[in-house]
Structures are given as C-alpha cells and as structure tokens.
Amino acid sequence: MLGFIIQRLLQAVVVMMIISVLVFCGVYAVGNPIDVLISPDATQQIREEAIRTYGLDQPLWKQYLDFVGRLVQGDFGRSFVFGSPVLPLILSRLPATLELTLVAVVGATLVGVPLGMYAGYKPDSLAARAIMGISILGFSVPTFWIGLVLIFIFAVQFGILPAGSRGETRELFGISWSVLTANGWQHLFLPALNLALFKFAMMVRLARAGTREIMLTDTVKFARAAGESEATILRRHVLRLIAIPIVTVFGLEFGSTLAFAVVTETIFSWPGVGKLIIDSINTLDRPVMVAYLMLVAFFFILVNLTIDIVYVALDPRLRLRAAS
C-alpha cells in the first residue's frame, strides 16, 4: 500500500512537471513573452525593466527554473485586464464554480445511478426505455443549447426562475455560498440542471450497463438461489459491484465538469472561474490562462490520486495488488 501511494505521488510530481513545461512553452513560444507579462501599452523603460525583472535576458532553461520557482511560491503574475495578482483573483472566483459543479455532479449521481440501475434491471420495460431515451438525449444535446432552451422556457416564457447571476449568498468559513439561501437556490437551479444533464446521462448509462452485465452473472444467480430478495441483490451485490466504475467516472467527470462549467457559466453569467477563463481567452489575458491551467491540472491530479485510493478501498482484489 505504501509503495502504491509513493508510486502515485511520484507520478503526480512528474505530471505537474510535464504540465509546467507544456504551459511554459505555450506561453513563451507563442508570441513575444514580454507582451504576455506586461500590458502592451507600457513604456519602453518599463518594458526593459520588466525584461530584467523577469530574467528574460537569461538562457531558456534558467528562465524555466525561475518560472517554476515563482509558481511554487504562488506567484502567477498579474492580470492585464484586472491589474491585480492572478492567484487571488482565481481563488476568489473558485468557490462559485466548485459550488455549481458539486451540486451538478452529486445531483446527477444521486438521480442517475438509481434510474440507471432500474433501466439495467428491467431493460425491456417501458420506464427503462423512457429513461434510456432521456439519457441518449442528455448525451447528445450540447450543453450550451440546452442552457438556451432552459432560459427560454423558465426565464423568458414562464418567468419563474432567474436567467443569470448568483443571487443571494451567505458566508460560511469565510466563503459565500448560494446553497445557503432560498434565493441562491433559485439562481443555482438552472445552471446546475444544465451542467448536470450530461453527467446524469452518463451516470444512467454507466449504471445501466453495469447492472445489466452483473444481473446475468452467476453471482446474482447464486444469491437468488439462496433466496435473497431482489432488493437485497440490487442493494448489497449490484450496487457494491457497480460502485467501482462509478467512482472512477465520478472523479474523472468532476474534473471535466469543472471544465464544462465554462459553457454554463458563460450562458448563465455565473461569476465563476469558467466565466473568467473565457473572458481572459477573448481578451488574451495570458497570465490568467496560465494560472487557470496549472490550477486545473493540480486539481485533476489531486482528484485522480483520491480516486486511486478510494478504488483500492472499494475493490479488495486491488488491495492485494496494491499491498505489495
């Protein structure tokens, strides 16, 4: 187990290094790096000063080391557009995105898994077909379009839910949350639903496929032969077995949902990181892009590490392998 964790930690460090190289190249290879680091309308004097300050007269490998050194200290540079340091800027937007993503992914899982299990348990029933129809649709409808339709129906036609922004928030642990107020929930509902739909479709398909396969195995037949009820079989046997792929996908999808939040946040004007990154792409605010990429990468590695460990906890067969 120790060897396994060390292995994963080493991999994480290597991955972070690779990503930092890629991002470094991305920033420094494309365009004049000085344009990236300071505002284009700075004077010649400031430019030369900046070149010295950022060590751009140094050889490339030294620049890379300095770049990494600054990253480790949490210095991601300043945003052109906002003129403030990037890291606090992103961190101030992060809770809104995390809140939206969490609500969407957890909701999609809690609704999707039971429905998917049902569809896999009775694959020929009418309800199962309906569930699968919705899931195919959820899988096929682009997130941005369904966002438009949601706004059109709930905000424009019926006017029962707001079309944008975060609504009222309340502070907890020094961070503001929408989920703590009724008005916040009203604002959260549509974007979360929008973001959750694809994940929901995914969870349904995953749970259905797993259940269908497991229902045909001898494990289930043996449990039936022992007189165990269908409810027990689904709850104790099937759920435990499909939990393994679902946890994996849950983790991976949590990451990709963070990324997809870009679209949802744009449509619903949700003041999260996704909105920030789209704005910075459109305004070529490169320090923000770099910081965002590094942060997302870091987040991803963290999530993957957690999944690996949870995975081992869920599947005793892997424990044997990981134990050495």
Add this chain to the structure above:
Amino acid sequence: MSGPLLVVEGLTTEFPTRAGIVRAVREVSFHVEAGEILGLVGESGSGKSVTGFSILGLIDPPGRITGGSVRLAGCELVGLPARDLRAMRGREIAMVFQDPAATLNPVLRIGDQMALAIHAHETVSAAAARARVAEVLTLVGIPDAARRLDAYPHQFSGGMRQRVAIATALLNRPKLIICDEPTTALDVSVQAQILTEMRALARDTGTALIWISHDLATVSSLASRIIVMYAGRVIEEGPIRQVLSAPGHPYARGLLDSLPAKAVAGKDLMQIPGAPPSMLALPPGCAFAPRCLRADGACDAEPAPTVAGDRRWRCHHPHAEPTS
C-alpha cells in the same frame, strides 16, 4: 412423510431466440427421494443445467417454463408467486454452481455475503448469523473458520471457494441441494476432497442431492440413481449400477463405451458418430436417431417411455429388453 421429496412431471422450458424457440428442456419427468443422491448426466446443451435452474424457478427471461409441474413435498412450485418461490429457495432447495470464482461476490466479505443468505429467511442478530456461518464453514472443512469470516473470496483457493458456496447452500438446512457440476472447475485432488465431504454431509444431514455432471465416473462413485439426458429429454433413468452395467438406450451405451477406461490403451475408442443436434433444428422423432446405429424408420416417431421396474428409457430399439 410418504412419497418422494421432489416430483418433476412433464417439465418443459423454452427460450425464445431470434432464430426460433429453443426447447432446452422437453417433458422431463423424474423424482428424488428424501436423502437420496440422484445423478443427472448429459453433454453440454442436453438441458441438464436448465433442468436444475427450472426446479428453482431461476430461468432468466425471456426464457420460461411452459409446461409441467415441480412438486416439493407435495407443494407445486411452477406458477408459485415470486415471493413464495423466493422463500423456498435456499430454505427448502439450495443450489451450488460450477465455477466458485464466478458465484461469490468479489467485493463482499465471506462472512457478510453468507449472512445475507441467512437474513433472507430469518430475522436473527448479526452476531448469531456470524456464529452460524462460522459453524457451517467448519462443517465443510474450512479450518479456522471463525477467523476467516472477514476474508474476501480472492484470498481463498478454488477448492476453498467451492466449500464456501456449499456452506452457503447448507446454511438454511435445505431438504435438497442441486449441485451443478460443482467439481468440474477444480483439480482432481481437490475434486476428491469435495466429493468425499459432500457424500458425508448428505449422509449426516439427510439432505438429498441432485448431482449434475458430464462425468460418469464421478456420478458412479456418488449417486444411487442416474438420469441421462440428451437434447432436452430424459432418455434413460434407473438405479446406477444397473444402468452403468447394462445401459438400455444406445446413447447411454455409446457414452459409456467411448470412455478411455473401457478401451485397450492405444486402440481406437468406440465413438458415437456425428455431433449433438442444434436445439433449433431437432430431427423429428428420436433426437438421437441420426447418430444411432440401431435407428430405422420407427425412430421418426418420438418413442414413448418404456418402464421396467425401477428403470425407464425412451427408445424404439433398446439394448436390453425390459425385464421385471
């Protein structure tokens, strides 16, 4: 109690497939006395396993029992409501499968999954269930059972896993256990251990066994009566010594004669020509006729069962004339 423990009459099980209806079990009739070991022999596709599953009502849809009756101690099982049937399974009739690696749930502890089989029928405390599980595991020859309740299946060898499966079947002290090729996946030395223990267990607890196998030698060392199936039908039935020393049906005889043990080493074996028929295109009349050296025009008609004392066969031209 008078009369046999289990009476199967005219049992027919069908599986609709795209290419047509497969009648896997065709008008099968036999009985099992209390405490008796009945051998059920046939090749793959002969319907022997489906017969076992039909008795327990464990046919996966779209397959279903289309006719006949299964009576356990006078109680009709065919057409019984799902709830009542479930209550019978494990408690009155239990089953052991071929591959212990596939039957046990890999992600549940041995003690926990066996306890599920107890809780399916009784409300007992977790501690009481655990104690009973340990007791039965000891009974089937697992040393140090109490300490191994928290082990996972993969930590056990193949033979030990099959013992766990057998223990699960014994948990609720059923009157009959259907054993579907329980030693086929095991090595000969382990097979010998399990056979010895099963015979002792059946004798000591008075449990009747239906021992399904393709191996005549195994059955001959275990059962007191034998049923031979071919293409979904029982073609021969009788006390084991009589059937094995003087088989009536040409197929049963061919099967016996094709064993290497019956031939001189290095000389050609007696062989049955051809291959078993496709269950989708059964020949009219006797299904064995196309491979049978004794077949003639009469065999185009389905032979009715001939009864002679304890013995029974379905053949127009049996090797032995019925003697009473």
Add this chain to the structure above:
Amino acid sequence: MSPAIVEVRNVSRRFAPTPSIGERIAGLFGAYVENRTVHAVDRVSLDIAPGEVLGLVGESGCGKSTLGRVIAGIHPPSDGEAFIHGEPVMGGSRRRVKTTTRVQMIFQDPFGSLDPRFRIGATIAEGPIAHGLIRRAEARAEVARWLSAVGLPADAADRFPHQFSGGQRQRIAIARALAMQPDILVCDEPVASLDVSIQAQIINLFLKLRRELNLTMLFISHDLGVIRHICDRVAIMYLGRIVELGRTEDIYTRPAHHYTRALLDSVPKLVTTGDDLVSFRPISGELPSPLAPPPGCHFHLRCPAADARCRSEAPDLRDLADGRRAACHHPLIDDRT
C-alpha cells in the same frame, strides 16, 4: 532408440513482474516488498524420441502448459534451452524469437485458437505460404488434403470458424498445425473443452494421424484416462518440477512417486458393479501457492512418507528400476539394481 527429436535441457521459466519505482523506494525505507516471482517451470530436462507420444500430466499451476509453450517456442526459457534436432527452438540472443517451423502447437480452446475473421482455408494456408512450403497456387489443393486428413470436407475451406462446432474447430486447428509439416506437435489439453462423445472422436483422430504420419507429440492433459490411452511415456509435474517419468503402463500400475500414487488414487473410477462406492481417495491438504512453494521436496507437506530430509533437501530426478525416473527420497519402487 534413435536420437531424440526434442531435447529439453535444464529449462526454467520464471514469471516475475518488475517492481514499480514506488515499490522500490518503499523497499528502501524498509517496507516489506513481497516476492511475486513464480517459478512456473523449475530446471526441467526431458527427451522425446521420434514417433513417440509423451504425456505431460499435472494439476493446474504445475507448469505443464508453460513447459509446453517453451517447447513450442511461445515463451523463451528463463534458463536452459529446448532443442529440436539439436537446434534451439528460439533463435536470436537478446530479443528471442522463434524461427523454426519444426514444432507446432494445438491449443485447448477451439473457439479462441482460430482467427474469427479468417476463412478456414486462409487460416490453414497462411503459415505454409509464408514459409515457402507451398506456392499460393497450390494452396487450395493443399488445404483440401489436410482437411480430408482430419475428416472434414474440402468445402469447409470457404467457411468461417463460427460456422463450426467445437470438435470441428479442433480438427481445423489440427489441420493448420499439420500443414506446417512439423516434426513434433505440442498439444495443450486438446480435448479438455470438448464433450465426452466428441472427445472420443478427436482422440481417435490423433491415434489415426499418429499411425499414418508417424507423428511425434507432446500431449499435455490433466485427464489421466486420456493420457493413459494415447501416450507411450508420461511425465508427472508438481509445482514446476517433473516428479516422475516413465513408460505409461508402468507408471499407472506401479507409481514410484508418492504424488503420482496419490494423484492416481484421487481420480474417481467408473464403478459399474458392487455397493462399494469408494473408488477414489483424496490427497490431504491444499496445493501450495506456486508463489511460495515449500522448501525441499515440494510435496512433503502432503506426503505420508515425508521425513526431515524431504523437508530440507530437494530430491533430484534419478534413475530407478525399469528405466523409470523419479524425484523422491523414498520411492515406492526399488532403486536401479
């Protein structure tokens, strides 16, 4: 006896997953790193004479399949060498590849051993054409010849594997191996996955081919009855080692190794008369894990005759009376006189 076709000299085959970097570091810090090396085949030597059928028997995990695959040139040996006509089966030195066509293999699973997308004719002709044994123009006739040798009609060549039953597919696999005109055929459990009535047909086919083509075979099986029927000599394996080697009839009537006797005793026999149902006797104890075989004689934990010597000193395969060889400190038959 003419010189052997196949010589296996001190062959070992280990399967050792390389430890990951993380494991190595954990090991540096004193964490326990489990040894996962499996000695599937452990210093095995044997010969097969021309025209001979040698049986290789043992329980699962004893290494019989691995040994067969080393001889067939699928696995390179970790140590030692397998030779065919004095030439190593595996050519090359660093990255070892099979070059000889003199040995061909027949697999257990007739459903997995044929490429599902190849017509039967293409499957059979592929090897001979690639090695210049036949020209493309001759392929049809050649395929028809081998199909008829294994009892299949010539038009089978145009069909796909899924259109055949298990027994027929095994015949096709045999035809494919024979078309390479090998000196020796390695058969890995060729009848184990077939039904009883089909088993007899395939065994008879082997007997017929042997008579007509003077085939040399290594016949691997766990079925003692089948082995007895078609093999001239038998090698018994237990946990990677050959424990006994000798003429078939001798071994079955008078086993020399305690494991051989226990194995023979544990097989249920067909009992057709009498009330005595006890036709077999189980071996006590469990098969040890091949990851951690017991020291000394691997069988000592389950052996009635084991003493202190058996627990510490591994017996060599040595000559006993009647050309028998066994690896046992206390054999059941006399030493060579």
Add this chain to the structure above:
Amino acid sequence: MIAGPVAQFWSEFRVNRVAVVALAIVATIVVLSLVAPWITPQNPYDMAGLRLADARRPPGFVSPRTGITHWLGTDGQGRDVLSAILYGLRVSIEIGLSAGIIAFSLGVTLGTFAAYLGGRIEALIMRFIDLQLSFPAILLALVLAAVLGQGKWQLVAALVTAQYAYFARTAHGAAATERSKDYVEAALSTPLKPHVVVLRHILPNCMPPLIVVATVQVANSIALEATLSFLGLGLPVSEPSLGMLIANGFQYLLSGRYWISIYPGIALIVLIASINLVGDQVRDQLNPRLRR
C-alpha cells in the same frame, strides 16, 4: 459467398428498429447536406444575396423581395434558417468526420504501436495517453483553439488533439486483449513475423470496439465544434456552422424569437442522437458479456 462476419453483424443490427431508423436518419442528413447547394433556396454564405429587410422573420414568412418561402424563418442577417441549417450541417459533418478520421488513424497507430513494442516504450506512451485522458477534452480544445486562431483546419487540429487519445487507449486495450488470445499465439508460434500478425490478425479484430469509439467520437467532435463556435472560438463568422447560428440567435431568444437558435439546435441534436443510437446498438451487439 458464405455469410461472413459483416453479414452476420448486419442481420443482428437489423433487429433493433430504433437503431435502423437512426442509421437511416444519419444517412439522410449526410445526403441532404451533400446536395445542400442544389436544394436550398438560398446560399447563406453569399452575403450579397442576403436582404437585411428580411431579417428575424418568423417561420413561414414569404419574402416579397426574393419570393423565397422561409419555412424556418430568417436570422439576424436575413439568412434563410433552413438553408443555413443545411449548410451548417455540411460544415459540422465535414469537421466531425475529418477530426474523427485523423484522430482514428493517429490514435490507432499509436495504440497498436505501443502494444506491439511492449516494455518501457509501451508504458511511456500509455502513461502519456492516460495523462491526457484525465484532462478534459473541452479545455484542451478551448486552449488550442485560442492559441491556434480561427479557421477550419485549426479547429480540426484542436479536435484531433482532444480526441486521438481515446482511440489510442481503445486500440491499445483491444490489441492487448487480442494479443493474449490463442489464435495470436498460434500465428506467432507458426511462426509468422510479428508485424504480419499485428496487421493481418490483431488489427482487424480490434476494429469492433474502435468502431464504437469512432461513432461516439464523431458525435462528440460535432458537439465540441458547435460548443467552440458558440463560445466564439470556432469558424469565421462568414460561414456560420450550427454552433454559431445558435450563438447568433441567443440574443434574439430573450425577445421570444426562438427559431433562430432552436431549429439549428434541433438539427444538431437529431444528428448527434442518431449517431449515438447507432453507436449504442453496435456497442451492445459487440459486448461479449451480454451474450448468453
């Protein structure tokens, strides 16, 4: 000719009516988009032919200027929405297919190559692929599209980068599975040359799972392209793809002019859903664990 694997496959596929209908829809859409220049009343890319006075008209509007009946209305620049949809589908399919085919070739080559080489190189390649797969495709495409700039081929490059890894992993997994099967061992022990075994035996048998991934990925490419275009990072405004049509309609949606966004969206969904339905049936059909 005796029924080969393909004929057998079709006879099973045919049973699922929904999948057959979906396949027919995909085929129809492809054909319609191919012949779009000949059947549409208007060339939506010809800016000179557009009348601003006809802009934002509801479905069924007949233009007094051009005499064209706009069955699905017109957009903000007076484009016939139906024509724009058909041209847009053309762009979507072109980009989706190009990206799919390039990603397929690249990924399959890399995956099989890794499986064929084995050892450290295999581990290295697959580690990198895994790493990339754990990174959201949309983010990758987003950044690339931003860095590379606008244009059809830039977009395809971004999509390929985001998707080749799926093919590589599937090909590698399938090749590793096939490699452990007896027929491959039989071919290797004949012996046939390893590259012959890979090309003649392993690769063709890896196709089924790859076809499934290909259908899903083409659908994904189309959706991703639309998303990027919606975010303003896709194609130039002069040749609107479906995504851009929808984005352009967004501003009119709030004033109730739904048709500019909704109809292109429906066209997009029908296409993607049909591809997915076909893919689903193929997947179920090829899943050995669902067979009895």
